[in-house]
Amino acid sequence: MFGYYLHLALRTLRRNVILTSLIIAAVGVGIGAYMTVTTVLIEMSGNPIPDKSGRLFVPQIDLWGPNTRPKGGTAQVRLPNQFTYRDVTAFMQAHMALRQAAMYPIARDVTPTSGNPYSQEGRATYRDFFEMFEVPFKAGAAWSVQDETDRADVVVLGKTLAARLFPNGPAVGQTVNLEGREYRVTGVLNDWRPSPRFYDVVNGNAFATPEDFYIPFTTAISHQIQTDGNYNCTALPASGWAGRLSGECIWFGFWVELPDAAAVRNYRQYLLNYAAEQRRLGRFHWPPLVQLSDVTQWLDLQHVIPDEVRVNSLLAFGFLAVCLVNAVGLMLARFSARANDFGIRRALGASRSDIFLQCLTETAVVGVLGGLLGLALTELGLAANRASLGYLAAAVSQLTHTDPAVMALTVALAVGATLCSGLYPTWRATRVQPAWQLKAQ
Amino acid sequence: MDIIPILRALGRRKVGALLIALQVALTIALLANSLSVVQQRIAHMQRPSGLDEADLFTLSNQFAGSMADLSARIRSDLAQLRAIPGVVDAVAVNSFPLRGYGGSTGVTRTPDPKAGSLNAAEYAATDRTLATWGLRLIAGRNFRAAEVSEFHAGESYAPPAVAIVSQALAKALFPHGDALGQNIFLTTTAPTRIIGIVARAQTPWAANESAMFGAEYSLLEPMQLVSPGIAYVVRTQPGRSTALLPVAQQQLYALDRVRILSDAQTFPQTRAEQYRSDRSLALILVVVCLLMLVVTACGIVALTTYWVVQRRRYIGMRRALGARRADILQYFHVENLLIGGAGGALGIALALGANAWLAVNLETTRMNATYVLVGTLVVMALSQAAVLWPALRAAALAPAAAIRGHQVEIS
Numbered sequence: 001m002f003g004y005y006l007h008l009a010l011r012t013l014r015r016n017v018i019l020t021s022l023i024i025a026a027v028g029v030g031i032g033a034y035m036t037v038t039t040v041l042i043e044m045s046g047n048p049i050p051d052k053s054g055r056l057f058v059p060q061i062d063l064w065g066p067n068t069r070p071k072g073g074t075a076q077v078r079l080p081n082q083f084t085y086r087d088v089t090a091f092m093q094a095h096m097a098l099r100q101a102a103m104y105p106i107a108r109d110v111t112p113t114s115g116n117p118y119s120q121e122g123r124a125t126y127r128d129f130f131e132m133f134e135v136p137f138k139a140g141a142a143w144s145v146q147d148e149t150d151r152a153d154v155v156v157l158g159k160t161l162a163a164r165l166f167p168n169g170p171a172v173g174q175t176v177n178l179e180g181r182e183y184r185v186t187g188v189l190n191d192w193r194p195s196p197r198f199y200d201v202v203n204g205n206a207f208a209t210p211e212d213f214y215i216p217f218t219t220a221i222s223h224q225i226q227t228d229g230n231y232n233c234t235a236l237p238a239s240g241w242a243g244r245l246s247g248e249c250i251w252f253g254f255w256v257e258l259p260d261a262a263a264v265r266n267y268r269q270y271l272l273n274y275a276a277e278q279r280r281l282g283r284f285h286w287p288p289l290v291q292l293s294d295v296t297q298w299l300d301l302q303h304v305i306p307d308e309v310r311v312n313s314l315l316a317f318g319f320l321a322v323c324l325v326n327a328v329g330l331m332l333a334r335f336s337a338r339a340n341d342f343g344i345r346r347a348l349g350a351s352r353s354d355i356f357l358q359c360l361t362e363t364a365v366v367g368v369l370g371g372l373l374g375l376a377l378t379e380l381g382l383a384a385n386r387a388s389l390g391y392l393a394a395a396v397s398q399l400t401h402t403d404p405a406v407m408a409l410t411v412a413l414a415v416g417a418t419l420c421s422g423l424y425p426t427w428r429a430t431r432v433q434p435a436w437q438l439k440a441q
Numbered sequence: 442m443d444i445i446p447i448l449r450a451l452g453r454r455k456v457g458a459l460l461i462a463l464q465v466a467l468t469i470a471l472l473a474n475s476l477s478v479v480q481q482r483i484a485h486m487q488r489p490s491g492l493d494e495a496d497l498f499t500l501s502n503q504f505a506g507s508m509a510d511l512s513a514r515i516r517s518d519l520a521q522l523r524a525i526p527g528v529v530d531a532v533a534v535n536s537f538p539l540r541g542y543g544g545s546t547g548v549t550r551t552p553d554p555k556a557g558s559l560n561a562a563e564y565a566a567t568d569r570t571l572a573t574w575g576l577r578l579i580a581g582r583n584f585r586a587a588e589v590s591e592f593h594a595g596e597s598y599a600p601p602a603v604a605i606v607s608q609a610l611a612k613a614l615f616p617h618g619d620a621l622g623q624n625i626f627l628t629t630t631a632p633t634r635i636i637g638i639v640a641r642a643q644t645p646w647a648a649n650e651s652a653m654f655g656a657e658y659s660l661l662e663p664m665q666l667v668s669p670g671i672a673y674v675v676r677t678q679p680g681r682s683t684a685l686l687p688v689a690q691q692q693l694y695a696l697d698r699v700r701i702l703s704d705a706q707t708f709p710q711t712r713a714e715q716y717r718s719d720r721s722l723a724l725i726l727v728v729v730c731l732l733m734l735v736v737t738a739c740g741i742v743a744l745t746t747y748w749v750v751q752r753r754r755y756i757g758m759r760r761a762l763g764a765r766r767a768d769i770l771q772y773f774h775v776e777n778l779l780i781g782g783a784g785g786a787l788g789i790a791l792a793l794g795a796n797a798w799l800a801v802n803l804e805t806t807r808m809n810a811t812y813v814l815v816g817t818l819v820v821m822a823l824s825q826a827a828v829l830w831p832a833l834r835a836a837a838l839a840p841a842a843a844i845r846g847h848q849v850e851i852s
Contacts, residue, residue, distance in 0.1 A: 022743050026736050033729050109505045109701060117505040119701050179505070226595075234547075236628040239597025307803045308722050311478060314799070315726065318471045319733050322464055326740035329460040333747035385721070424456070 005361035012362060016334055020366065023330045023418075027370025030323025031414045032377025037309075037316035039382060039406060044207070044305045048194035049134065053295035056132065057256050057264070061087065061275050062289035063248070064234050079291055081202050081302065082230065082250040085221075092126065096270045097256035098263065099128040102217055104252050105203045107228040108178040112165060120161060121228065122178075122213040123200075124220030130156070132257045133199055138162075140172035140187030143216055147186075151222040154215065155183035161212040162188040176213070181223065183215065196304050198295050200253055203229025206304045227251040258292075268292055324421045331366075331425040335359060339432050346434035355430045363422030364415055371414030378410055447776050457744055461777075462784035465820055468737045469788025470795050473816035475726045477796065477808035482723040485648075486716045488656070490538040491607070491641030493575025496529075497674060497708040498682045499537060500689065504669040506699035512591060512667045514697060521696050522675055527685050530573045531675040535565045535666045536645045537574070538659075539708075539715045543645030548660065549626045550614060559658055561610050562644035565592060566661040571605070571639070573676045579608060580621045581637035584663040594668030600627040601662045605637035609657035627660075648715035682707045734823055741827035745773065749835040760840035773832035774825060781824040785817045792816060 013020055047053050060079040083091075088102035103125035111117040127142040129135070143154040155176055162171040162185070175182040189210075196206040224241045230251065237247025258264045268290060275288030293301055335342075342355050451458050504514060515533050522531035536543025547558035564570070568584045588603060604625070611620035624632035639661075647656040677685050690705050706714070713720075749756070756769055796808045 019743060019747075022739050026740065029732055029736060033732065037725075109503065111505065117699070117701060119503055119703070236598065236630070240595070243597065308478075308718070310803055311799060312722060312725065315471055315475055315478075316729065318467060318795075319729055322467045322471065322733055323736055325460055325464045325467065326736055329457060329464070329740055329744045332457060332460070333744055336747070336751075385725075428456075 002361065005358045006365070008358060009362040009365040012338070013365070016337060019330055019334045019337070023327050023334065023366050024369045024373060026323045026326045026330065027367065027414055027418050028373025028377060030320040031371060031374030031410060031417070032381060034316045034320040035374060035378040035406070035410050035413070036381030036385065037313045039378065040385060041305070041309055041313045043195065044309060046195060047296065048196055048198045049295060052134065055257055055259055056295050057258055057267070057292045058298045059254060059256065059267070059271050060291040060293070061271060062284070062286060063087070063250065065284065065286045079289065080250050082232070083252045083254050084248060084250055085245040085252065088252045088254050090274065091254055094270065096267055098259050099132045099257040100255065101126040101129040101132060102252050102254050103129060103200070104227045105200060105211070105229040106220060106225050110161070110165070111177040120212040122215060123211045124215055124217045124225065126217050129214070132255060133194070135192055136190040138188045138190040139170060140185065143186045148216045148218050151218045152216065153181055153183045153219060154186045156187045156189065156214040157185055158189050158210065158212040159191060196299060198299060199255060201299065201302045201304050202253065221245070264292060320417070324417055327418065328421040328424060331363065331422050332428065335425045335429040339429070342429055342432045343434050346432060352430040355432070356426055359426035359429050360419065360422065363419055363426065367415035367418030368411065370418055371411035374414050375407055375410050444775065444779070447772065447779065451776065451779065454748065457748070458780050461741055461744060461780050462787065464737055464740055465781050465784030465824055466787035466791055468733055469785060469816045469820045470791035471733060472730055472820060473792040473812045474795055474799065474808065475730045476812045476816060479723045479726050480812070481806060482719045486719050488643070488647070489641060490643040490647065490712070491576055491639065492538055492708065493676070494708040494712060496677050496679055496682050497574070498677070498686045498689070499675070499704065499706055499708065499711065500673045500693070500702055501704040502671050502673060502693070503701040503703070504699070505701060508669060511669060515667060515671060517696065518673065518693060521692050522673060522689055525685060525688055525692060527678050527681045529676040529678060530569055531673055532567060532570050532573045533666065533671045533673055534570065535563070535668070535672070537564070537672060537674050538643040538645060539648055539711055540645040540672065541648070541715060545644070546627050546660065548610070548614065552626045552629045559610065559613055560655070561658040561660045564659060564661045565664045565666040566605070567663065567665055570661065573674060575676070576642055577640040579638055579640045581605070581635070583637060588663045589665055590663070591667050592664040594666065600631050600633050601664065602634065603636045603663060604633045605639060605661040606635055607642040607657050607659040608638055608640055610659060611635065611638045613658065737820070738823050738827040741777070741824055742831060745777070745828050745831040746834070749831045753838060756835050756838050757840050760838065766836040769836040770832045773828050773835060777824055777828040781821045785821055788820065789813055789817060
């Protein structure tokens with residue numbers, strides 16, 4: 001029977017061409033606009049490390065006290081989002097988590113063996129960074145604990161920089177010149193593109209690509225490499241590098257991996273104890289206030305998704321609603337115009353559910369066509385986004401044209417929405433009295 | 442015109458009328474809110490930086506190789522830039538408005554940091570910076586060459602004896618308007634005296650500043666920055682910045698190869714780059730709104746056309762009984778006005794409700810009531826226009842032909 005309905009549905013597409021194409025256009029345009037905006041939102045709010053996001057935490061401590069907190073929002077929202085050197089060194093030494101890494105962004109000039117120097121973004125961190133964040137290696141491995149202790153000049157290269165520096169051979173074991181100092185390559189990363197770049201949403205664009213190179217934290221500190229990110233102080237630090245390290249300036253990120261609830265509790269207690277101790281030592285003049293946020297909470301707290309994107313997505317949803325209301329009206333007109341057909345079928349013995357199924361099949365066919373149009377428009381919209389979105393473009397740029405999941409979702413959404421909006425017109429169509437129609441003839 | 446028969450006739454096609462009203466309402470709510478967001482974006486994009494943007498270009502310079510005598514390298518760079526025919530002046534600074542990144546400092550009126558400080562962008566400026574950038578001094582004086590000292594990156598910082606502040610910062614610190622000559626504190630150690638106030642100088646991150654205030658809290662300190670990373674801001678004769686930008690790049694490289702020049706942009710390019718996402722979000726909204734108006738209009742045309750076809754007999758009868766074409770036309774327009782009016786009232790409520798919700802939940806600004814009014818008028822006018830074509834077709838029906846035809850509706 002379904003085959004027959006499908007046949008009927010395809011035949012009737014040709015009747016009422018204008019009405020039918022208007023319905024398809026309304027559904028298609030609505031779905032296209034909604035999916036364009038939603039795809040951006042989905043991509044931005046995606047979990048960058050789904051299997052571990054609940055086990056990775058950023059601690060925060062009230063380092064500066066209530067007087068220096070910006071106005072507005074709760075104390076939790078306004079806690080300093082980075083740490084001082086003194087704090088991260090204490091955390092690393094305490095080693096209270098399964099894995100932990102202090103880090104900060106750096107920039108260095110790379111001098112290749114031939115050609116002009118160029119500037120590259122990098123990160124100074126601990127070796128746990130790679131395992132904690134499941135960073136894939138293409139060759140080699142992270143540097144060793146010994147390298148960290150020795151403050152060795154070693155480097156892990158991103159895939160792109162490795163290919164640029166050593167196009168013809170393996171990079172591991174070679175040396176790279178970073179501002180006049182030779183670093184030995186211990187590993188090369190494979191493609192790695194967490195979006196958002198969750199491990200550092202404080203410095204720069206949260207949707208930027210990961211850095212081109214990584215060196216040990218201890219090495220960077222001993223070479224007095226300054227941060228390429230935010231450097232905030234409540235009081236002017238003493239002069240020189242020693243002053244930078246001993247002052248109340250925050251410029252370090254810190255992440256821990258805590259495998260279970262007990263570990264989280266323990267770590268929170270450790271932070272509280274640490275803050276209390278700092279108070280005893282006379283550094284803090286306020287009660288301890290600490291916070292642990294997992295990946296999702298942290299991205300929320302740092303407001304990674306701009307409000308504009310959320311507003312746009314709500315407006316696009318409203319637009320879809322307008323399109324669907326429109327489609328309901330049009331379908332009502334379309335089925336009404338065919339009341340004669342239904343009357344005759346009813347008179348020839350078709351039951352109400354037969355008519356219902358027939359109408360539903362027709363609606364679904366229209367929905368599929370609307371979905372296909374929506375799909376084309378989504379591609380168009382995303383292309384326009386990529387071309388014009390500025391700092392948000394990074395989030396959209398990696399969306400492939402042919403993500404089957406998004407395509408299926410688009411068509412399914414179109415069919416579902418069309419079926420929903422077709423329910424009332426369909427119900428009305430089944431109410432046709434056979435006798436009335438025949439009499440009217 | 443008697444409205445009662447129209448209302449009674451509408452009662453027989455409740456669902457269709459309801460759908461049009463709902464669509465009109467939703468369209469108004471979305472249009473008004475979108476217009477408001479677009480207007481906010483445009484206002485954001487149009488805020489002036491305080492610079493003479495048209496004739497400026499900028500280069501980010503990063504010296505590589507030996508860092509000995511950076512000061513001389515910067516001086517010879519500046520001399521080279523100033524010698525280019527068509528260049529008016531050039532300065533080497535730590536950052537400039539709309540660059541996207543730079544430094545900031547807490548500023549207080551007393552040496553006590555607990556007194557609550559304002560965060561202001563810091564610009565390292567010389568006696569030539571004001572004229573090169575085109576900042577307008579509204580009170581006090583410019584720096585004197587003798588007041589400018591070298592500041593080497595990484596060395597300990599001592600607050601300067603004098604500074605120039607933006608008007609916004611001056612007002613925020615001294616609301617009574619007596620900022621000139623007052624002392625401010627950048628550290629807890631020594632005071633800095635305000636010797637000049639400029640009308641406007643945006644911060645490097647003004648484009649990303651969602652709060653309207655604070656984007657103009659800027660402070661100019663008399664110092665020549667000496668650092669491997671430095672920005673050159675070059676002012677040219679009118680209309681020559683685009684042509685001279687590649688010349689400047691080429692000459693700097695010719696002078697000293699061991700460097701990295703990046704972000705070579707005319708200032709209008711910098712502005713466009715910084716406000717790119719604002720522009721594109723506004724554009725997306727405008728496109729969606731236009732599409733929505735088209736969809737709504739098409740829906741109204743289609744449903745009205747359908748009603749006209751349904752009511753051929755009725756129209757024919759009225760025509761046969763002496764109704765003029767204008768009466769038929771009027772009938773459909775008044776009917777649409779009734780539906781649109783109901784939708785409009787609902788739309789205004791929806792628009793205001795949605796805006797209030799957005800303001801609370803997404804920190805957007807409250808919308809100006811004009812946008813609701815404009816949105817309502819636009820959608821109602823569109824609705825009337827959409828009815829015109831089907832109504833004209835109805836009016837064109839010949840009385841006899843209309844009665845002969847028949848059409849059945851699902852009631």
